[in-house]
Structure formats: C-alpha cells, structure tokens
Amino acid sequence: MEASAQMLQSGNFVDVRFQDQPRYLQPAGIYWLEAAAVAATGTLEHRQVWGWRIPSLIAVVGATLLTASIGASLFGPAAGLFAALLLSVSVLMTAEGRMATIDSTLLLSILLVEFALLRTWRGRHDAQPAPAWVAALYWVALGCGLMLKGPVVLIPGFGTPLALALTERRFSWLRRLRPAWGVPLMLVIVLPWCIAIWLVSHGSFFSRAVGTNFLGKVASGQQAHGLPPGYHLLVFAIAFWPGSLFAACAIPFAWARRRQDAVRFLLCWIIPHWVVFELIATKLPHYVLPTYPAIAILTAAALVAPEGWAPPRRIVGRILLAIYGLVWLLVGIGIAGAGPVLLWRLQHVVSPVAGFVSLLAIALVLASAWLLWPLREPRRALGFAAAAALMTYASLFIVVLPALRTIWLSPRIAAMVAAVRPCPDSVLASTSFSEPSLVFLVGKDTRLIGAAEAADLLAQDRRCAMALVGSRDLAAFQARLSADGIAARQLGRLDGVNYSTGRHLDLTLFKTRP
Known part of the structure; x- marks a missing residue:
C-alpha cells in the first residue's frame, strides 16, 4: 500500500x-x-x-x-x-x-x-x-x-x-x-x-x-x-x-x-x-x-449428483473421514468462538453481541455436523455451515476487530504523533516497531532504525525530530543520548501487541528537551 x-x-x-x-x-x-x-x-x-x-x-x-x-x-x-x-x-x-x-x-x-x-x-x-x-x-x-x-x-x-x-x-x-x-x-x-x-x-x-x-x-x-x-x-x-x-x-x-x-x-x-x-x-x-x-x-x-454423496467403501476410509470430521468440528467451534475470546484475552472486554453471535454460530456448526454425519443431508448441512461462517465473519469484522485497539498499534501511534508533532515536517524514528503500516500512516520519511541511530537523529534535529522507543531498546537509547550530552522528554506512551510477531510492546515517544 x-x-x-x-x-x-x-x-x-x-x-x-x-x-x-x-x-x-x-x-x-x-x-x-x-x-x-x-x-x-x-x-x-x-x-x-x-x-x-x-x-x-x-x-x-x-x-x-x-x-x-x-x-x-x-x-x-x-x-x-x-x-x-x-x-x-x-x-x-x-x-x-x-x-x-x-x-x-x-x-x-x-x-x-x-x-x-x-x-x-x-x-x-x-x-x-x-x-x-x-x-x-x-x-x-x-x-x-x-x-x-x-x-x-x-x-x-x-x-x-x-x-x-x-x-x-x-x-x-x-x-x-x-x-x-x-x-x-x-x-x-x-x-x-x-x-x-x-x-x-x-x-x-x-x-x-x-x-x-x-x-x-x-x-x-x-x-x-x-x-x-x-x-x-x-x-x-x-x-x-x-x-x-x-x-x-x-x-x-x-x-x-x-x-x-x-x-x-x-x-x-x-x-x-x-x-x-x-x-x-x-x-x-x-x-x-x-x-x-x-x-x-x-x-x-x-x-x-444423485449418488455422489456416498461414504467410503473401506473401513479405513470411514475412520479417516470420521477423524477429519472431528477436526473440522473443532476448527469450526474455534473459529466461531474466537471473537469473544480475543476480546477478553487482549482487551478484558465482554461483548454481549459477539458472545450471542458466537453461541448461535457454534449451534449452527453442531447442527451441520449432525446433518452431515453419516452423510444424511449434505445440502442442508452446507446451508447451516455457511450461515455459521457468515455470522462469524460479520461479528469479527463489524464488532470484534474494530474493538481490538491493542493490536492496532500503527493507527494509535499515528494519532499520538499527529497530536504532539513539534513541526509540520517532523521525522519519526522507530526502534522497536518497524511495520510498513507505520510508514504508511505517519509518512514515507519515517525512519525504521536502531536505538543508537534514533538517538543520533534527535541530536541532529533537536527541534523537530521524534523517536519512538520500546522498553527493550530504552537502555541503549538513553545511553547514546547521555553520550551525546542530550536530555529527552517524553511526549506520549502506549502499549499493545504487534500482531505480525505476537510480541507485546511498551512504546514511548521522545523528543529533545529545549
């Protein structure tokens, strides 16, 4: 993008x-x-x-x-x-x-x-x-x-x-x-x-x-x-x-x-x-x-097909299909119930709408499995399964994902930078978070660099430059600032999960003190 x-x-x-x-x-x-x-x-x-x-x-x-x-x-x-x-x-x-x-x-x-x-x-x-x-x-x-x-x-x-x-x-x-x-x-x-x-x-x-x-x-x-x-x-x-x-x-x-x-x-x-x-x-x-x-x-x-939905003739085939059916059922229940679980695990939020939709979707998945085994009514089973999928997707895209603020790090960082930007053309250096979405939302001049390089950028542009530093890079960043004889002040702070890597990040935005 x-x-x-x-x-x-x-x-x-x-x-x-x-x-x-x-x-x-x-x-x-x-x-x-x-x-x-x-x-x-x-x-x-x-x-x-x-x-x-x-x-x-x-x-x-x-x-x-x-x-x-x-x-x-x-x-x-x-x-x-x-x-x-x-x-x-x-x-x-x-x-x-x-x-x-x-x-x-x-x-x-x-x-x-x-x-x-x-x-x-x-x-x-x-x-x-x-x-x-x-x-x-x-x-x-x-x-x-x-x-x-x-x-x-x-x-x-x-x-x-x-x-x-x-x-x-x-x-x-x-x-x-x-x-x-x-x-x-x-x-x-x-x-x-x-x-x-x-x-x-x-x-x-x-x-x-x-x-x-x-x-x-x-x-x-x-x-x-x-x-x-x-x-x-x-x-x-x-x-x-x-x-x-x-x-x-x-x-x-x-x-x-x-x-x-x-x-x-x-x-x-x-x-x-x-x-x-x-x-x-x-x-x-x-x-x-x-x-x-x-x-x-x-x-x-x-x-x-009139006779297209026949079970496997051999017992081995039937056993394998039964095992796969159990896997399918567990996957379906997992997908249908994922929304409320994610909201609770990441945000500690209970959504009645997401919970109700998940329960209904799980019931449809179970009904589909009941109709499908032993290959009784496959068309009705597909109807129930497709309805469960559509309800689950609607809940995820409309209710769950927009509410998961903890994973939307780039939009939150961009909003924080826009609120405290010292100059219209301020350049942001990011040390611990290097996703392309940050460049997309903050600007193409955003620097995805190490802690020492970020400190050097603040030293070179004391009036306008900003640095976004994670807790893991904070010690190296502050050590380089001290070596350069520069003091920095905190402009903002946020935390969340980088969904690309699964890591929890604690990020602080800095600029030099006058």
Missing part, C-alpha cells in the same frame, strides 16, 4: 519503491491497480485504507462469479451455485478479499485462464481452432498474471493443459489456443514494463525478483516459512473451512469419476498446482488458493 502511494506521489510508475529502497519482489501490476483505485476514490491524502482494497474486492467478486459459471457449465446451475457458495465463505477467500495484496487479483487471472482453457479443451475434437476471443482471453489473462506475480501464473496456465494432454496422450488440441499470435499478444502486455525496469534497475529487478524472491522460495524457506510437504493439506482444514469437510466427503465421488471429462479437467487443474507448491520449500496458505475454485466445483458436483 505504501509503495502504491509513493508511486502516485512520485509519478514514477515503473520503478516501485518503499521509502527510498527499491521494492523488487514482483512486477508492477498490483501497484498500478491500487494506484488507479486510490486516484479514482481520492483516498490518498487521508490514507483511507479502503481505497487500496478495491482491486481485491473486485477480484473476489469476479472469481466467485467465474467459479459459478465454470461449475454450471460442467455440472449444471445448482453445482455452480454451491461451488460459488463454498468458495466465497471459505476462511482464506474471506481474508484475501479484504486485504490489499496480490493474491485475489492473481486468482481472478488464473480463473480467466482456466475458463478459456475449458472452452478450448471441450471443443478439442473439432477441426476448427478455438474462437479468437477465447484464445485471446487465455493469452491476455496469462499476460496480466505475469504482470501481477511473474512466472507463478504459468504453473496453472501451462500445467493444466499439459496435464490434460498427458492424461489423454493427445497434444494436437493445444494448437487451438492459436499460440502463433497468442504468445506475442502475451508478450506485448509484459515486455514494455520489463524493458523499462531492466533499463531503470540495470537488471537488478530480475536478479532480485526472479533469482532471490521466486527461485529462492523453491530451494529454501524464506521469511521463516520453510515447511515440509503436506503443509497445505493440513492447513486446508482451516483455510477452506467450512467447505473442507464437504470436500473430503467428495473424494470418493471424484475418484470414481476421474475419467469423466469434467472431473478430469478439474483434477488436472488441481493436482499440478498443488504438487508444485507442496514441493516448494517456502509455504504460505494462499499459495494453493488458485486450486480452491476447482475443489469447490468438484465438491458441489458431488452435492448435486
């Missing part, structure tokens, strides 16, 4: 920067989208966060509609509706749709790719190539995905058609995508910016974004996210909740019909992407988000 804001302020739409440092993690696509949304809504000056989140909102709406469309074309309108419901109420989709990040927009690009692939593949027995607009959609969506997150879009974009061709031992249908002019069309979208950033950064962007950020995640876990294979399968119970148990129940349906065209297409969508990201060393839950629409469609197909 701060990089997008600086892009607007500087007018430099090629070289993405955070403060004075290049931000060479991914191409400029998401920054362009956020900058356009902010410019259109006029939310830049007062840092109104909702403006930056508009691309994600549009993307999740589009992704949900495309999921419904693909599901309806494969298994009928009811399956499309259930698939859209399963995707839209999932925990991960709900979270991603409310954050100013890349992943929702990338998901929309991938769904457009899969939509075009499906239209092309279903007509593979025709002698004629796919309609020009379908082929153009495929290559344009790939180009847009490349501008959002680089080569990641090629994993499903090329993985799905390759898996389909291998399973059928038939590659000739790939010519229907018209690569002769499709590949140049994709490159027209990507190359102008690639050439520009190559010249501006002298090649540094590609060495960092591709060599360090992308390929580095393959070989080793970056940012403490290195985990063994199987991580995404374990996290799926939470990330796709409440649909995770329904998806597990649909496995026998998918396996029995794996050679049917519709199921084959979805499996070739899911498996290559999932396997790649299970093998990559760095793992985060949203890496497999592009497979969730296909999983939702397969699950919905089992829901609407």
